[in-house]
Amino acid sequence: xxxxxxxxxxxxxxxxxxxxxxxxxxxxxxxxxxxxxxxxxxxxxxxxxxxxxxxxxxxxxxxxxxxxxxxxxxxxxxxxxxxxxxxxxxxxxxxxxxxxxxxxxxxxxxxxxxxxxxxxxxxxxxxxxxxxxxxxxxxxxxxxxxxxxxxxxxxxxxxxxxxxxxxxxxxxxxxxxxxxxxxxxxxxxxxxxxxxxxxxxxxxxxxxxxxxxxxxxxxxxxxxxxxxxxxxxxxxxxxxxxxxxxxxxxxxxxxxxxxxxxxxxxxxxxxxxxxxxxxxxxxxxxxxxxxxxxxxxxxxxxxxxxxxxxxxxxxxxxxxxxxxxxxxxxxxxxxxxxxxxxxxxxxxxxxxxxxxxxxxxxxxxxxxxxxxxxxxxxxxxxxxxxxxxxxxxxxxxxxxxxxxxxxxxxxxxxxxxxxxxxxxxxxxxxxxxxxxxxxxxxxxxxxxxxxxxxxxxxxxxxxxxxxxxxxxxxxxxxxxxxxxxxxxxxxxxxxxxxxxx
Amino acid sequence: xxxxxxxxxxxxxxxxxxxxxxxxxxxxxxxxxxxxxxxxxxxxxxxxxxxxxxxxxxxxxxxxxxxxxxxxxxxxxxxxxxxxxxxxxxxxxxxxxxxxxxxxxxxxxxxxxxxxxxxxxxxxxxxxxxxxxxxxxxxxxxxxxxxxxxxxxxxxxxxxxxxxxxxxxxxxxxxxxxxxxxxxxxxxxxxxxxxxxxxxxxxxxxxxxxxxxxxxxxxxxxxxxxxxxxxxxxxxxxxxxxxxxxxxxxxxxxxxxxxxxxxxxxxxxxxxxxxxxxxxxxxxxxxxxxxxxxxxxxxxxxxxxxxxxxxxxxxxxxxxxxxxxxxxxxxxxxxxxxxxxxxxxxxxxx
Numbered sequence: 001x002x003x004x005x006x007x008x009x010x011x012x013x014x015x016x017x018x019x020x021x022x023x024x025x026x027x028x029x030x031x032x033x034x035x036x037x038x039x040x041x042x043x044x045x046x047x048x049x050x051x052x053x054x055x056x057x058x059x060x061x062x063x064x065x066x067x068x069x070x071x072x073x074x075x076x077x078x079x080x081x082x083x084x085x086x087x088x089x090x091x092x093x094x095x096x097x098x099x100x101x102x103x104x105x106x107x108x109x110x111x112x113x114x115x116x117x118x119x120x121x122x123x124x125x126x127x128x129x130x131x132x133x134x135x136x137x138x139x140x141x142x143x144x145x146x147x148x149x150x151x152x153x154x155x156x157x158x159x160x161x162x163x164x165x166x167x168x169x170x171x172x173x174x175x176x177x178x179x180x181x182x183x184x185x186x187x188x189x190x191x192x193x194x195x196x197x198x199x200x201x202x203x204x205x206x207x208x209x210x211x212x213x214x215x216x217x218x219x220x221x222x223x224x225x226x227x228x229x230x231x232x233x234x235x236x237x238x239x240x241x242x243x244x245x246x247x248x249x250x251x252x253x254x255x256x257x258x259x260x261x262x263x264x265x266x267x268x269x270x271x272x273x274x275x276x277x278x279x280x281x282x283x284x285x286x287x288x289x290x291x292x293x294x295x296x297x298x299x300x301x302x303x304x305x306x307x308x309x310x311x312x313x314x315x316x317x318x319x320x321x322x323x324x325x326x327x328x329x330x331x332x333x334x335x336x337x338x339x340x341x342x343x344x345x346x347x348x349x350x351x352x353x354x355x356x357x358x359x360x361x362x363x364x365x366x367x368x369x370x371x372x373x374x375x376x377x378x379x380x381x382x383x384x385x386x387x388x389x390x391x392x393x394x395x396x397x398x399x400x401x402x403x404x405x406x407x408x409x410x411x412x413x414x415x416x417x418x419x420x421x422x423x424x425x426x427x428x429x430x431x432x433x434x435x436x437x438x439x440x441x442x443x444x445x446x447x448x449x450x451x452x453x454x455x456x457x458x459x460x461x462x463x464x465x466x467x468x469x470x471x472x473x474x475x476x477x478x479x480x481x482x483x484x485x486x487x488x489x490x491x492x493x494x495x496x497x498x499x500x501x
Numbered sequence: 502x503x504x505x506x507x508x509x510x511x512x513x514x515x516x517x518x519x520x521x522x523x524x525x526x527x528x529x530x531x532x533x534x535x536x537x538x539x540x541x542x543x544x545x546x547x548x549x550x551x552x553x554x555x556x557x558x559x560x561x562x563x564x565x566x567x568x569x570x571x572x573x574x575x576x577x578x579x580x581x582x583x584x585x586x587x588x589x590x591x592x593x594x595x596x597x598x599x600x601x602x603x604x605x606x607x608x609x610x611x612x613x614x615x616x617x618x619x620x621x622x623x624x625x626x627x628x629x630x631x632x633x634x635x636x637x638x639x640x641x642x643x644x645x646x647x648x649x650x651x652x653x654x655x656x657x658x659x660x661x662x663x664x665x666x667x668x669x670x671x672x673x674x675x676x677x678x679x680x681x682x683x684x685x686x687x688x689x690x691x692x693x694x695x696x697x698x699x700x701x702x703x704x705x706x707x708x709x710x711x712x713x714x715x716x717x718x719x720x721x722x723x724x725x726x727x728x729x730x731x732x733x734x735x736x737x738x739x740x741x742x743x744x745x746x747x748x749x750x751x752x753x754x755x756x757x758x759x760x761x762x763x764x765x766x767x768x769x770x771x772x773x774x775x776x777x778x779x780x781x782x783x784x785x786x787x788x789x790x791x792x793x794x795x796x797x798x799x800x801x802x803x804x805x806x807x808x809x810x811x812x813x814x815x816x817x818x819x820x821x822x823x824x825x826x827x828x829x830x831x832x833x834x835x836x837x838x839x840x841x842x843x844x845x846x847x848x849x850x851x
Binding site: 114287291299352354 | 556672
């Protein structure tokens with residue numbers, strides 16, 4: 001372990017402070033939250049940071065690294081470094097590290113925290129990253145109350161890219177993209193992020209501190225430790241905004257920079273504890289998934305499935321079904337098609353069901369394509385139906401035109417009072433809505449259609465369909481099942497009594 | 502084997518559960534919303550993580566986070582959402598993070614419409630985001646394959662530590678078919694040598710920055726070698742009536758379903774038409790297509806619901822020895838078998 005001399009007294013209570021004997025020199029070592037040798041940092045200087053002289057990042061890094069060691073959290077901490085000067089935070093922290101896209105640290109951290117709920121997740125972000133490009137991500141993570149700490153370094157400028165305007169740039173402040181000073185009439189006002197975060201219900205700790213002098217560094221230290229402790233105890237979302245010097249970006253020396261924070265930044269960004277409800281906050285527990293294939297099979301009901309076991313009718317009137325069902329939205333058009341596809345599947349046919357899709361699905365009309373056949377199904381859209389079920393007049397007019405000769409045209413004679421124009425297809429007027437109404441619920445008309453379809457095609461036995469009811473109407477009360485069973489029988493009987501099939 | 506009638510979109514979520522997907526992060530968009538809805542219903546039943554992200558951008562970055570922690574993770578979207586995810590996908594590829602993305606393509610460009618199209622081909626198959634990278638791209642054409650290929654996508658993503666796409670269109674996503682549910686996956690790869698798990702031993706770095714030019718070049722070369730390996734090992738195709746075919750149609754996703762019908766109709770009329778369907782779009786079946794000119798084929802027609810994206814890859818594979826013709830429908834229109842046969846008759850005089 002490398003040791004070196006540091007002038008700071010603020011670290012006195014840290015266990016990393018190893019010398020208190022007056023006989024010896026006061027020796028402070030690098031806290032264990034830091035990597036001893038910055039191996040990820042390119043170049044020869046593996047013992048110092050990439051930050052400029054007078055920059056606040058190093059101080060905040062140190063406060064974090066020290067707290068992680070003191071609370072014995074180094075191993076279970078994950079630091080998220082997005083884009084900006086903090087992009088290289090991973091050079092320094094001896095933790096798990098994810099380097100991420102500009103502004104996205106809170107989104108990444110949300111998933112990291114859910115994947116590793118026992119870890120301490122730190123999102124370390126600058127002002128351009130957090131308040132400009134990542135504005136939505138920080139708002140939403142705060143609002144969800146994610147178990148994480150956000151350290152928000154506000155230095156009123158884009159440091160990494162060379163000193164452009166940030167959302168926190170002060171009114172009148174000169175940057176490389178506001179060479180005449182930030183004009184609030186065109187560029188807006190510096191965003192006060194703590195005040196914004198404090199409008200949400202979920203965050204437990206929201207504070208703004210500064211690094212411009214020793215008393216404020218001590219206050220920052222307190223805030224850092226509190227926020228990290230909150231994360232350790234899974235108290236939810238803690239937000240620490242830190243006003244920090246950027247001498248290079250501000251074109252000032254270190255002392256001028258400290259002075260500028262005090263005199264110019266703090267009036268716009270007042271230092272305060274905006275919220276602290278961490279004492280009363282309950283731990284947010286988010287269990288991690290456990291993979292259990294047996295549990296998966298149980299929940300998906302692997303043992304109950306019995307598909308494709310019903311004997312096919314060799315005498316059926318149709319070998320292949322290319323069906324188009326159509327009508328108003330609400331007439332059970334989709335359910336008719338799905339029920340028929342389901343029944344076909346139980347007879348071990350290849351089946352497909354395709355809803356009217358695209359512009360057609362709006363505007364109150366609905367239709368679907370159903371294919372039922374022995375061979376593999378190619379296109380699922382039925383362009384040349386051999387059967388149609390038309391529940392209203394517009395559907396009859398539209399789909400009878402595209403039917404192939406010799407097909408079966410079933411229409412809802414309760415609502416359609418015109419005659420079909422085709423004379424080369426078999427025509428079955430069935431009072432589908434009327435039968436359903438007689439049964440006491442218009443909604444059972446889809447199963448009336450299913451019954452009529454079964455009778456006309458000879459493909460399905462109505463009693464087999466009735467036996468499938470519990471799976472077709474999974475979770476529905478018995479009364480609904482009974483009514484739909486009756487609907488199938490009535491639809492079927494109406495056809496056999498009125499037509500020769 | 503349990504069988505269930507379900508939409509392609511739902512089948513994909515079943516596949517994810519069976520593959521041991523631990524987390525779903527997504528954002529609603531037609532015609533892919535059933536994926537998020539179905540995940541929100543099913544994932545909690547198995548104690549898995551579902552979160553509706555604030556944006557497509559957030560969703561893919563959550564995927565990045567979960568993948569970085571070693572979870573099997575998935576998101577789903579459609580064209581406009583995939584465009585937004587491209588930066589995040591580039592980061593996933595650059596940091597070598599395995600993840601699965603389902604893209605249910607719709608009409609574009611811009612807001613386009615919600616009808617089926619295949620115009621995301623280039624943005625998904627060619628990489629899409631910045632930098633030199635490829636996605637593994639699987640192209641199901643049935644509800645069954647939506648389940649099976651989603652499972653395979655998880656396997657390949659982990660095998661190569663790379664994003665894997667399930668790329669299909671609104672027709673396959675919205676269509677219901679019988680799905681035989683395979684056995685759930687019970688063995689998972691050990692990712693502790695790179696994934697960040699919040700423990701002493703897993704203090705790894707997930708990262709795509711290489712400041713040193715030589716380092717970044719070397720990393721790109723390593724990615725390049727990985728893509729060559731994928732190209733060599735993972736190509737999947739389906740051939741239908743190809744043995745004696747004189748004319749070949751090439752298509753994927755829902756167009757390949759129509760092409761199957763077209764082949765059946767052509768055969769009834771004595772036309773020797775065959776179907777060649779790439780199941781993997783990256784890796785693209787370059788060698789298999791390159792062999793077509795030697796097999797007595799006199800015409801190749803690529804059919805796609807985009808203006809010549811797939812056909813470019815077909816023609817690159819043919820290396821000028823033959824040139825594939827193109828038939829395309831757009832804007833939500835799906836070609837019919839009849840119009841494809843008319844085109845074949847017009848082009849090849851059959």
